[in-house]
Amino acid sequence: MDGTPQHTESEIHIREFFSANPALDKELGEVEVMTGRYTNEEWAAQVAETQRKVLAEVRDRQKEGGKGWKYETPSAASTGLSKTVDHTVLKLDAKEAQIDALCAEARVENFKSVCVRLPWVQKCVNNLKGTDVVVACVVGFHEGTQDTYEKLKEARAAVAAGAAELDLVLNYSILTKHNPPPTSPSLSSRDSATDTITAANTAVNSRPRAGTAATEGPYSEDEREIPDYSAIYKELASIRALCPSPTVIKLILETSQLTDLQILAAAHLAASANLDFIKTSTGFHGPGATLPHVQLMVTAAEYLSTKTRSNGGSPVRGGGRKMEVKASGGVRSWEDARKMLEAGATRLGTSSGVWIMQEGRKAVEAEAAGKRPGMTTRLYTDNSFADGEEY
Numbered sequence: 001m002d003g004t005p006q007h008t009e010s011e012i013h014i015r016e017f018f019s020a021n022p023a024l025d026k027e028l029g030e031v032e033v034m035t036g037r038y039t040n041e042e043w044a045a046q047v048a049e050t051q052r053k054v055l056a057e058v059r060d061r062q063k064e065g066g067k068g069w070k071y072e073t074p075s076a077a078s079t080g081l082s083k084t085v086d087h088t089v090l091k092l093d094a095k096e097a098q099i100d101a102l103c104a105e106a107r108v109e110n111f112k113s114v115c116v117r118l119p120w121v122q123k124c125v126n127n128l129k130g131t132d133v134v135v136a137c138v139v140g141f142h143e144g145t146q147d148t149y150e151k152l153k154e155a156r157a158a159v160a161a162g163a164a165e166l167d168l169v170l171n172y173s174i175l176t177k178h179n180p181p182p183t184s185p186s187l188s189s190r191d192s193a194t195d196t197i198t199a200a201n202t203a204v205n206s207r208p209r210a211g212t213a214a215t216e217g218p219y220s221e222d223e224r225e226i227p228d229y230s231a232i233y234k235e236l237a238s239i240r241a242l243c244p245s246p247t248v249i250k251l252i253l254e255t256s257q258l259t260d261l262q263i264l265a266a267a268h269l270a271a272s273a274n275l276d277f278i279k280t281s282t283g284f285h286g287p288g289a290t291l292p293h294v295q296l297m298v299t300a301a302e303y304l305s306t307k308t309r310s311n312g313g314s315p316v317r318g319g320g321r322k323m324e325v326k327a328s329g330g331v332r333s334w335e336d337a338r339k340m341l342e343a344g345a346t347r348l349g350t351s352s353g354v355w356i357m358q359e360g361r362k363a364v365e366a367e368a369a370g371k372r373p374g375m376t377t378r379l380y381t382d383n384s385f386a387d388g389e390e391y
């Protein structure tokens, strides 16, 4: 080391953005992080209640032979499917021509959004003028460990540049510090689709199932320590406060790195901070979206958003809007997309949106012609995701 300060890629992006926008830099100079809402012990008690209730609900739904998560799937014949897609390019070495192509495709397919890094937001906003395709910007990508002030600045810069949606990476290291998940293969989902799905299957099959003793930890004396829920909440609530609705905020959990209990803790804190979505994965660390994780997150989002007898008539999330679930990372085919949507995801983050739409249209044609849609593109080679399979 030569003493030169090292910066993450996100920090470099933020610095570049602010040197081009000095007025915004000045305005944000005084930004303050919110104070806490509950003590850490109070958070822990609330989180434990959510974990208990949601895992019980998951077990009940499993008893329904897989029908517990049968949501209506939008058809490629209407705008329903295209409006679930966040058309995504997040590679650091993305070139201008790729971003232009992303926007052109989003315009033609009428996707919900294009999802890009901060330096591309303004360009995408310009490219998409006159359409109802919005621009989503990732924040804290892809590690999530940047300090809250850096994330706040990045979020505000994205909104100032015209982003309507923010895909914010959770600082999940705060959750895993005391209670690491079982080791799973950590490989990039930028590998071939087949490798990714195989890895996803391996990881899912090797992780403890919801409701088992293993997921209900804690695992050891040392791991009994409560994670700093308060720090996570403060970060989420501060970003929400500075980027209020209608800016849509999705919290990326990086589910492959978390246990089911940690996923539920993150969902609880996202709902408490009034975020709009919980999202599975960055697509850059470990396997991407899996069906069991989406089912778990959908169950949690419903529990946390809805006034029910089981949660005492008091939703954790205020404002009367339902928290939604975005499945992302490794969603490469219509078959993948259909499974995620049927499980209750309402948004898909994918770099394969155009392909998914093409396959979706073929499925509609095949159905109209009275044929069963082809299964040749099925990427889930493992039957553990089959309908009715135990979690």
Ligand SMILES: O=C[C@H](O)COP(=O)(O)O
Residues within 6 Å of the ligand: 088, 090, 189, 281, 282, 283, 284, 288, 328, 329, 330, 331, 349, 350, 351, 352
């Ligand atoms: O959020 C989006 C992901 O980065 C997209 O991942 P993917 O390239 O595996 O579709």
